Structures are given as C-alpha cells and as structure tokens.
Amino acid sequence: MIKNVVFDIGNVLLTFNPRKHLENLGFPEELRERIYAEIFESDEWIQLDKGVITEKKATENFCKRAEDISKELKLTMKTWKDMLKPIEGTVSILRDLENKGYKIFFLSNFHRDAYEKMYLKYDFLRIGQGKVISYEINEVKPDEKIYKKLLKTYRLNPEETIFIDDSLANVETAEKLGMVGIWFLDSDGLEMSLEEYI
Template sequence: MIKTIVLDIGQVLAHFNWKGYMESCGYNEETLDRLSKATVLSNVWGEFDRGALSDEEITRLCCELDTGISEEIKYFIKTSYNTVQEFPYSVDFIKNLKKNGYKVYLLSNYGKTNFEYAKKNFKFIPLADGGVISYEVKSIKPEPKIYKALIDKYDINTEEAVFLDDCIPNLEAAKTFGFHTIHVTEFEKALEDLRKLDVKI
C-alpha cells in the first residue's frame, strides 16, 4: 500500500520553461543557441542546483564557456527564477493527496536563490509535508546522496512510497532504493499511473 508520495518540482508541479523565457528576452536564434549551451545545457548548470558554488562562481564559469555573450549570460542567470511557473493543477493535486491521507514530500534539483523565489511565489510548496532540495544537501539527482537524505530525514519506507519525476535517470536511481516510480510526461497520464498503484486522488 502506498502511503507516501514524493514529487519532483520541474515539469511535475511547475513548468521549467527556460527556452520560452530566453525567447521572451528578444534574442536572435544565434544568441539563443549560444546562451542555451553556456547555461542550462552546460555541465555547469547542474552545479548551480548543487549549491556548492556561489551564484557569482557559477556565473563566471558560464561566462568562460562563451565570453562573447557574457552580459546576456549574467542577465539570464540573475533572472533565471523567471524560467519556472507553477502549474495550475499543483495546489489541488497536493491538497487531494493529503486529504486522502498521504504524506507528500518534494525532491528536486533547485539552486538556493531560485528556490527562495519559488517558496515566496509557488502556492504548492507550503502544502507539502517537507522535502529535500538539492542545494540543501549539495547533491543532485540522480546521485544516491539526495535520495538517502530524503529517506533518512522522514524515515520513509520506500516500499510504501512512489516517486514522480520527468527524468528517467532520476527514476532509475530511485528504484535502487526501493521506490515505486512514475515517469511524468503529462498530468492526466500521471494520475492514471497513480491510480494503478491504488493511490486515491
């Protein structure tokens, strides 16, 4: 029997729309491509979520990847909290799970500065019973440490827990700890998959 629901944030409870945000800044196609490769598509971006380096250090490393657009990179990183928007269904989704007796936790890769913004603006965050965010433990999914941190913090019985994420490697890592998993591609399909596990929604 499932008693615990663990939810990723990006693409599960909120839309990580970095490309749309970049386009809204009015950059041409070449700049968009270069900016993407120097930030969200680079290996450095994971370190942004890990939280071991300061925002200034992350910005410097990204700028080193493409010195010709350093001003655009600086602006994007400084305003990157705008890349994520809460899904309209997220509040009711968590409320319904909790109403039916489930513990709900968040497990997400998120940098400290941007998560502070999210906490102030996303209504679903305070509804959860808790969670582990990557910058807090200096570890990002799919690394084992972040899953263990969540399990230990809340004494989760993984055989009675299901983890929802949009990223297959993150789900595969969760399986090694005994979690049931659901690959989120669209909300209605995720609800169907939860019902198959006898989760009441």
C-alpha cells in the same frame, strides 16, 4: 499500501523551459542555442544545484568564457526564474493527495536562491511533511545518496512511497531503491498512473 508521495519540482510542479524563455527574451535562434549551452548545459549549472557555487560566481564564469555575449548571459541569469510557473494540473493533484491523507514530500535538484524565492512565492511548496533539496546536502539526482537522505531523514518505507519525476534516469534510481516510480510527462498522465496505486 502507499502512504507517501514524493514530488520532483522542476517540470513537475513548476515549468522549466529555458529555450522558451530565451525565445521570450527576443534572442535569435543561433544565439539562443549558444546561451543554452553556455548556461544550462554547464558544469556551473550542476554546481548551483549542488549548492557549491553562487549565482554571482557562475555568472562571472559564463561571461569569462563567452565575453562577446556577456550582456545576454547576464540578462538570462537575471531573469531565468521568471520561467518557473505553476503546472496547475499537478498542483491540483498534490492538494488532492494531501486532502486524502497521503504524506507529501519533495525531492528536487534546485539552486538555493531560486528555491527560496519559489518557496516564498508558492504556498504549495510549503505543503507536506518534508523535503530534501539538492543544494542543502550538496548532492543531486540521480545519485542514490539524495534519495537515501530523504528515506532516512523521514523514516520512509520505500515500498509505501511513490516518487514522481520528469527525468527517467531519476525515476529508475528511485525504483532501484524500492520505491514506486512514475515518469512524469503531463498532469493527465500522472493522474491516470496514480489511479493504479491511490
């Protein structure tokens, strides 16, 4: 019997589309792809998720590596949180599950500064019984350690727990640890998947 539902945040509850954001900033395609690689595919991006580097230091590193586009890199780092908007369909599902008495948790890879801003901005991130965010424990999904931290901290029985994530690799780790995994593609699909368990 399912008692707990664990939500990822990025691209499940909040939109995260860097390429679209770079397009909105007006950068031409070739530059967009370069910025995307320099920032969003960098080691520093993972280090920010792990909470082991500051945004200031990460930005300095980006600009040092690609001095010719430092202005564009700084603008991207200054504005990227603007792309984090609620995915209303999923937010509605989360609120409905809470109203039905399910225990809600969050397990997400997220930068400290970005998470703290979103936590204050959106009340649905304050719903529920608990959370483990990557920067807090210096671990990221799909490493098993971050999942085990959630299960142990809140004494969750994996077999009573659904885990929802937009990354298949992250879902597979949850399933390996005994949770019910749902690979998130869109809110309608999530609603249909949950009907099997809820």
